Amino acid sequence: MDKFKEIIRQYPFLGFIIAFIILMLVPSVFFTDLYQSHLASLICINIIVAAGLNIVKGFCGQVTVGHVGIYAVGSYTAGCMFLYLGSGLWLTLPAAILIAGLFGVAFAIPSFRLEGPYLALATLGGGEAIRLFIENGDFFMSTYGISNIPQPIIFGVPFDTPDKYYYIAMPVMLIAVYFSFSVLRSSVGRAFMAVREDPISAAASGINVKKHKMLAFVLSAMFAGGAGAVYAHLPPGYIHPNNYTVIEMVTFLAMVVFGGLGHIWGGIIGAIIITIVYDLTRPLYEYQLFIFGLTIVLTILFMPKGIGGFIDKYFIDRRFKTKTGAASK
Amino acid sequence: MKKINIIFSSLLLAVSLLVTSVAQAKDIKIGVSFRMLSDVGYKHGELIQDTVAEWNSSGGINGKKVDLILYNDECKSEKGVANATKLAYQDNVHVIIGSSCSSVTLPMVPVISKAKVPQIIPHSTSSKITLTGSEWIFRVPVSSRFYKIVQAKFTAENAGTKIAHIYVPDQASMDFSKSMIAYVKSEYGVDPVYEAQAGEKETDFRSYLLKAKATNPDALVCSGLVDETVRCLVQSYEVGIPKSVARVANSVASKVEVPTNAGKAAVGVSYAAAFAASDTRPIAKDFVKHIKKRYGVVPGHDFSQMEDLLTMLKPALEKAEKGFSGDLASDRKAVRDAIAGITNFTGLASGPISFCAAGTPECRDGNRTPVMIEYTKGGKNWKTKVAGTVTFNASAGL
Numbered sequence: 001m002d003k004f005k006e007i008i009r010q011y012p013f014l015g016f017i018i019a020f021i022i023l024m025l026v027p028s029v030f031f032t033d034l035y036q037s038h039l040a041s042l043i044c045i046n047i048i049v050a051a052g053l054n055i056v057k058g059f060c061g062q063v064t065v066g067h068v069g070i071y072a073v074g075s076y077t078a079g080c081m082f083l084y085l086g087s088g089l090w091l092t093l094p095a096a097i098l099i100a101g102l103f104g105v106a107f108a109i110p111s112f113r114l115e116g117p118y119l120a121l122a123t124l125g126g127g128e129a130i131r132l133f134i135e136n137g138d139f140f141m142s143t144y145g146i147s148n149i150p151q152p153i154i155f156g157v158p159f160d161t162p163d164k165y166y167y168i169a170m171p172v173m174l175i176a177v178y179f180s181f182s183v184l185r186s187s188v189g190r191a192f193m194a195v196r197e198d199p200i201s202a203a204a205s206g207i208n209v210k211k212h213k214m215l216a217f218v219l220s221a222m223f224a225g226g227a228g229a230v231y232a233h234l235p236p237g238y239i240h241p242n243n244y245t246v247i248e249m250v251t252f253l254a255m256v257v258f259g260g261l262g263h264i265w266g267g268i269i270g271a272i273i274i275t276i277v278y279d280l281t282r283p284l285y286e287y288q289l290f291i292f293g294l295t296i297v298l299t300i301l302f303m304p305k306g307i308g309g310f311i312d313k314y315f316i317d318r319r320f321k322t323k324t325g326a327a328s329k
Numbered sequence: 330m331k332k333i334n335i336i337f338s339s340l341l342l343a344v345s346l347l348v349t350s351v352a353q354a355k356d357i358k359i360g361v362s363f364r365m366l367s368d369v370g371y372k373h374g375e376l377i378q379d380t381v382a383e384w385n386s387s388g389g390i391n392g393k394k395v396d397l398i399l400y401n402d403e404c405k406s407e408k409g410v411a412n413a414t415k416l417a418y419q420d421n422v423h424v425i426i427g428s429s430c431s432s433v434t435l436p437m438v439p440v441i442s443k444a445k446v447p448q449i450i451p452h453s454t455s456s457k458i459t460l461t462g463s464e465w466i467f468r469v470p471v472s473s474r475f476y477k478i479v480q481a482k483f484t485a486e487n488a489g490t491k492i493a494h495i496y497v498p499d500q501a502s503m504d505f506s507k508s509m510i511a512y513v514k515s516e517y518g519v520d521p522v523y524e525a526q527a528g529e530k531e532t533d534f535r536s537y538l539l540k541a542k543a544t545n546p547d548a549l550v551c552s553g554l555v556d557e558t559v560r561c562l563v564q565s566y567e568v569g570i571p572k573s574v575a576r577v578a579n580s581v582a583s584k585v586e587v588p589t590n591a592g593k594a595a596v597g598v599s600y601a602a603a604f605a606a607s608d609t610r611p612i613a614k615d616f617v618k619h620i621k622k623r624y625g626v627v628p629g630h631d632f633s634q635m636e637d638l639l640t641m642l643k644p645a646l647e648k649a650e651k652g653f654s655g656d657l658a659s660d661r662k663a664v665r666d667a668i669a670g671i672t673n674f675t676g677l678a679s680g681p682i683s684f685c686a687a688g689t690p691e692c693r694d695g696n697r698t699p700v701m702i703e704y705t706k707g708g709k710n711w712k713t714k715v716a717g718t719v720t721f722n723a724s725a726g727l
Contacts, residue, residue, distance in 0.1 A: 033418040033419045034414065034417075034418035034419075034444075035414045035415045035417075035418040035419040036419070038411065038414045038415075038418075039411075042411070132528070132529060135498045135529060136498055136526065136528070136529075142498060142503065143432065143498045143499055143500045143503055144432070144457075144500055144503075144504075145406060145432055145435070145436070145500075147435060147436060148439075161443065162414060162418075235439070235440070235443075236410060236436050236438075236439035236440050236443075237439075238406055238410065238435070238436030238439075239406075240405075240406040240407075240432050240436075242404065242405045242406065242432065243405055243406060243407040279411075279415075282400050282401075282411075282412070282415070283398070283399070283400065285365055285399070285400060285401030286365075286371075288401070
């Protein structure tokens with residue numbers, strides 16, 4: 001077992017290949033209906049956004065409440081490319097990532113001078129401005145939304161049903177998570193954390209704070225843009241400005257906070273749990289928002305570092321107990 | 330002992346699963362995806378629950394219990410799609426009722442068409458929905474393609490063709506104004522004297538209204554959701570647009586909040602809807618009395634359309650149930666065919682509702698009779714008068 005762990009540590013890509021194989025088998029083993037596949041695809045999309053948010057908020061410590069706007073940019077890049085150019089996912093996905101990255105630059109600029117609630121307000125305004133711009137623009141089909149955005153066809157097989165589309169959303173999610181881990185483990189990731197802990201000390205240590213803040217916003221935006229494009233093509237392929245409001249932003253933030261800021265696994269678990277809790281409370285529509293809000297409040301009160309912090313504490317305690325146990329022997 | 334426990338538990342599980350599956354096979358399931366955000370939205374949900382409870386207490390559908398599964402879609406397409414997928418594939422419903430918002434119903438259509446579940450629409454009016462050509466969709470309300478004609482003709486012939494439009498970024502509101510503009514242009518060759526799209530949730534329309542006033546219009550169209558419509562009407566008097574300028578609103582004006590909150594500003598406002606609370610037919614009078622007593626509101630056409638939908642659905646389910654084979658796919662098809670067989674249903678709607686087999690707008694826009702209504706009194710004890718009704722041929726406005 002230890003040898004296996006060592007191999008995975010040396011070759012992390014292997015871990016993702018194993019995860020890919022397991023996740024490929026999940027539907028045939030666990031899913032009993034197509035709705036579960038739809039939910040799984042939504043979870044994958046939410047994980048991509050949460051992983052991206054973790055980069056800017058968890059690793060780099062920058063407050064952003066406008067990410068849903070960039071998510072909308074990704075979706076509408078895909079939607080408009082289909083509408084005006086007839087493009088499919090393989091073209092719209094990279095384009096959405098690139099354009100969202102450019103919007104990330106715009107969102108990063110206020111972070112040079114603002115922080116905390118002021119930065120939150122600036123990004124919130126940015127996100128809402130994007131949505132309102134889309135909603136009022138005939139080019140974006142305004143409040144009619146863009147419909148019939150096609151699903152990809154691979155070797156003649158259309159991935160146009162929830163069960164098939166899962167095999168598109170899941171690999172994209174795995175690539176995003178792998179990339180997120182790579183960033184965390186790189187010198188850039190360490191620089192992000194230095195900026196988060198103390199920007200002045202980081203600058204004194206030779207880290208270009210502005211550059212790294214910019215990079216964090218851009219990388220994070222690229223995740224959101226990619227997720228937006230995958231969402232736009234999700235069957236039945238319909239996007240509408242109503243799906244990119246502040247409520248959706250709060251849901252994304254809840255995933256990251258619930259999972260634990262700065263913990264990639266926490267963000268993933270947060271995205272899974274929040275999406276499932278939201279779904280399970282669907283029949284209790286009168287109390288849904290109350291249950292949802294209560295979950296967030298209780299998490300912040302009793303698990304301020306989220307699930308990630310809880311897991312960290314468990315491992316630290318276990319390590320401490322093992323060491324003290326060995327010492328006492 | 331442990332072995333006995335395991336055997337006993339397994340048996341219990343098997344029996345309960347069997348009982349559940351037998352119960353599921355026996356029940357008829359109706360799924361609902363609906364905007365249940367506002368007070369009135371909840372009341373629509375209550376109306377469905379109460380009606381189905383009444384069905385069950387009086388023997389259900391041919392003796393079978395009806396299971397109702399109700400989800401809120403918050404008027405968001407993402408939630409509507411998720412609800413439709415869940416209802417179709419997980420809850421295995423026989424028929425879906427929904428949604429209130431056109432922007433939600435539209436993306437639900439490909440989902441239910443692929444899953445082959447009949448869907449019957451209580452409120453959404455956008456003509457785009459039935460233009461999808463799905464064989465699984467049925468619309469009880471009047472389509473916007475009929476509303477645009479009747480409202481445009483009524484306004485042009487009674488007020489004039491110098492029309493100012495103010496609309497909000499909402500699909501139904503924009504659809505109403507834009508299709509009315511297009512119709513007036515095609516029929517009378519006249520462009521609107523003023524056209525403005527207000528911002529989302531904007532309630533101060535005075536700058537738009539002042540610009541509209543400067544064009545000296547014959548009619549002013551305020552096309553928005555409830556709050557926007559109310560504010561636009563009230564502020565039109567605040568900025569000094571004279572009473573002689575006809576006020577026009579979209580079918581949202583049939584909601585009770587509009588005359589109640591607009592007060593005197595509601596007087597003279599004309600709108601096209603599928604039902605008028607001032608309808609003097611005994612069936613309509615009884616309905617208004619019943620809704621007032623039970624839910625504490627004077628019903629607009631949202632209530633009447635839901636009531637009509639449920640009233641016509643029950644016999645359709647009874648007819649379909651006789652041919653149920655236990656196979657969900659063929660049972661759903663039987664329900665679809667039974668609904669498609671509804672002809673000349675006379676309920677609360679201003680005209681008969683008929684469907685037919687083809688998945689075309691001609692067959693699936695069941696109600697072709699909009700009624701022109703005008704408020705004669707605003708405030709809590711508001712009153713309306715029917716200015717006229719017209720029944721269109723099936724292909725009008727296409």
